[in-house]
């Protein structure tokens with residue numbers, strides 16, 4: 001009797017695990033109601049920094065738009081490689097529908113129903129507006145093809161299985177940080193640019209032991225996942241530059257003491273330099289409005 005009860009519970013537990021961890025693909029995507037604009041999509045593309053990760057590591061300036069992938073992202077869980085997301089039909093995403101694209105970027109779910117690793121910052125992109133993602137898709141259809149196959153991630157056995165990512169997603173849902181900040185329209189725009197498109201928190205916020213962001217220390221500085229040094233705290237506790245100085249840094253990379261943005265921030269500045277002056281100002285005002293924290 002007891003044995004039957006134990007094996008029945010084991011079967012029920014396994015079934016529950018299977019159901020909870022399967023990636024549900026939403027039937028209808030609200031994005032279908034929006035007409036995408038290629039031109040606006042280019043702006044969203046720059047604001048959200050897709051090329052910083054998906055262009056080839058040995059790329060030249062003109063080739064930056066060939067999203068061949070291949071850049072390595074070391075982490076405590078192994079090394080991830082950004083895949084080819086050019087519109088090549090075989091090795092890129094050229095055969096995808098708009099719905100596949102939305103599910104990947106906003107929900108971290110592949111067309112085959114698998115979970116993506118959060119090294120792809122979909123937790124930030126989850127709040128991308130329908131219009132922005134429709135524009136982004138319109139732009140993606142115009143970028144060049146590359147037939148270079150993606151590189152497999154280099155991960156230990158225990159992280160190779162993608163099903164448990166479902167639990168990670170449940171535990172690390174993006175919390176609405178914005179609401180706490182301000183109802184000012186410029187600050188609100190800044191929060192969308194920082195929290196959602198610019199995914200600044202992915203580098204500047206410390207992480208917990210499963211790699212989730214510690215929202216209590218939002219933008220409070222973090223260990224560099226590549227193992228060298230710290231990524232700075234950019235809350236008012238540490239970032240004492242005035243608004244114009246932050247705007248200048250995002251435009252040219254120059255700090256108030258004539259230093260220049262280095263490391264990964266150089267790639268970020270390449271993107272923020274392509275934004276409008278109003279949007280850089282919005283980012284700066286947001287950074288001045290958030291609570292100061294220190295880990």
Ligand code: HEC
Nearest residue numbers: 048049050053080081082083085104110116117119120121
């Ligand atoms: C911080 C680096 C980073 C940024 C920024 C980034 N990605 Fe990715 N992306 C990745 C990684 C790493 C993967 C692989 C995830 C996996 O295998 O689970 C990925 C996977 C993808 C995939 C799935 C490809 C496939 O073959 O299944 C798509 C589509 C994608 N990214 C699109 C985008 C778009 C669009 C943007 C900008 C809005 C973007 N990515 C920004 C790192 C990044």
Ligand code: HEC
Nearest residue numbers: 194198199200203231232234260261262263264265268283
């Ligand atoms: C890929 C990782 C990464 C992302 C994403 C990122 N940053 Fe940074 N950021 C850095 C690093 C690394 C530095 C330190 C640069 C240096 O030492 O020159 C830095 C420095 C800064 C500084 C200067 C701080 C100081 O005290 O010198 C500001 C301001 C800043 N980042 C704002 C942003 C904003 C705004 C975003 C989003 C649009 C962003 N960062 C996204 C990695 C990142």
